[in-house]
Amino acid sequence: MATASRDASHDPADSSERTPDHAFIEASEIDTDASESAYGDETESYTTSLKSSIRNYRYENGRRYHAFRDEAYFLPNDEIESDRLDLFHEILTRRCDGELYLAPLGPDPQRILDLGTGTGIWAIDMGDKFPSASVLGNDLSPIQPTIVPPNVRFEVDDIENDWVYGSKFDFIHGRYLAGAVKDWPRLMRQAFKFTKPGGWVEFQDFDMRFYTVKGEFTPGCPLDEWTKIVINGLKKVGVEPEPGPKLEGWVKEAGFTNVHHKLLPIPVGVWPKDKKLKEIGALDYHQFLEGLEGISMHIFTASEGWKPEEVQLFLMGLRKDLKNPRLQAQHNFHVVYAQKPLDAE
Numbered sequence: 001m002a003t004a005s006r007d008a009s010h011d012p013a014d015s016s017e018r019t020p021d022h023a024f025i026e027a028s029e030i031d032t033d034a035s036e037s038a039y040g041d042e043t044e045s046y047t048t049s050l051k052s053s054i055r056n057y058r059y060e061n062g063r064r065y066h067a068f069r070d071e072a073y074f075l076p077n078d079e080i081e082s083d084r085l086d087l088f089h090e091i092l093t094r095r096c097d098g099e100l101y102l103a104p105l106g107p108d109p110q111r112i113l114d115l116g117t118g119t120g121i122w123a124i125d126m127g128d129k130f131p132s133a134s135v136l137g138n139d140l141s142p143i144q145p146t147i148v149p150p151n152v153r154f155e156v157d158d159i160e161n162d163w164v165y166g167s168k169f170d171f172i173h174g175r176y177l178a179g180a181v182k183d184w185p186r187l188m189r190q191a192f193k194f195t196k197p198g199g200w201v202e203f204q205d206f207d208m209r210f211y212t213v214k215g216e217f218t219p220g221c222p223l224d225e226w227t228k229i230v231i232n233g234l235k236k237v238g239v240e241p242e243p244g245p246k247l248e249g250w251v252k253e254a255g256f257t258n259v260h261h262k263l264l265p266i267p268v269g270v271w272p273k274d275k276k277l278k279e280i281g282a283l284d285y286h287q288f289l290e291g292l293e294g295i296s297m298h299i300f301t302a303s304e305g306w307k308p309e310e311v312q313l314f315l316m317g318l319r320k321d322l323k324n325p326r327l328q329a330q331h332n333f334h335v336v337y338a339q340k341p342l343d344a345e
């Protein structure tokens, strides 16, 4: 409780105006005999225990999940999932013709923010590409490597909390946050506030639904059923399962201009004729088979009430379906980039 009165010798401009009562934080008793190094030890011990609490992972059906804001996110954060995310990075950058982003950034962006950075692979590549920039990646999970370029930093944070950065960014990026975010319009407003005038944002995300143009994928097939269950389960916990097609509207609503939207279908499997898409399809098929259990298990059991063995049985049927070369399934990846007007605050 804030009970202490303010020091009357303070400059009034320094106290009541800038420090409303609710901002007052009472300090704990200072041990007058303690040295600065003892204070340092106490800080260290708090940091260590907080660090260990964010690594106090939850285990469920043989998979590991994040600890910070437990239950906030449905995908595991173990090594299998990290490998899948790194593979996804390869797929998505290949789909963008080898580019890490499509926004027309200048040659020298200074401050770059990566929302929900995952393994940090994009942030690290950006740090390498722009050695004079500082790149910050945040995530609920501290699964990023510790040996990274000196201009790249990672933080455990919830991107749906109020952002508290001291200065604005030249570029804010968020990729593959399907199933992660509850309130996208609010996230976009925070991104607008923290982008420098003239700076850029870029969001890259999915439609979850699969479809075919000329293949044997049909509504009601196991892949279609699976997608419906995942979408339903994510909606039940209040997160947006399919942000991709809505990104353009949200960035416009937040005040960004110069909005560009690219729709890039991604094939599952080696069925495309085009060599580049065939390779992307091969990688996507692999990541999907690898990821099926991780994507499904928590949603099917916790949200939909399935037993783990029922999930495994269903996934066996789905894997078989995916092996049909005539299925020719694909899903849509959306890239939206936009600029904060130069005359905005």
Ligand SMILES: C[S@@+](CC[C@H](N)C(=O)[O-])C[C@H]1O[C@@H](n2cnc3c(N)ncnc32)[C@H](O)[C@@H]1O
Binding pocket: 066, 072, 073, 075, 085, 088, 089, 115, 116, 117, 118, 119, 120, 121, 122, 138, 139, 140, 141, 157, 158, 159, 160, 174, 175, 176, 177, 180, 181
């Ligand atoms: C599918 S991964 C994508 C990772 C990365 N953006 C990429 O494209 O490689 C989504 C990431 O978002 C993180 N995440 C989910 N909800 C979050 C939140 N509220 N705040 C911060 N990170 C979050 C997850 O922990 C996960 O690492």
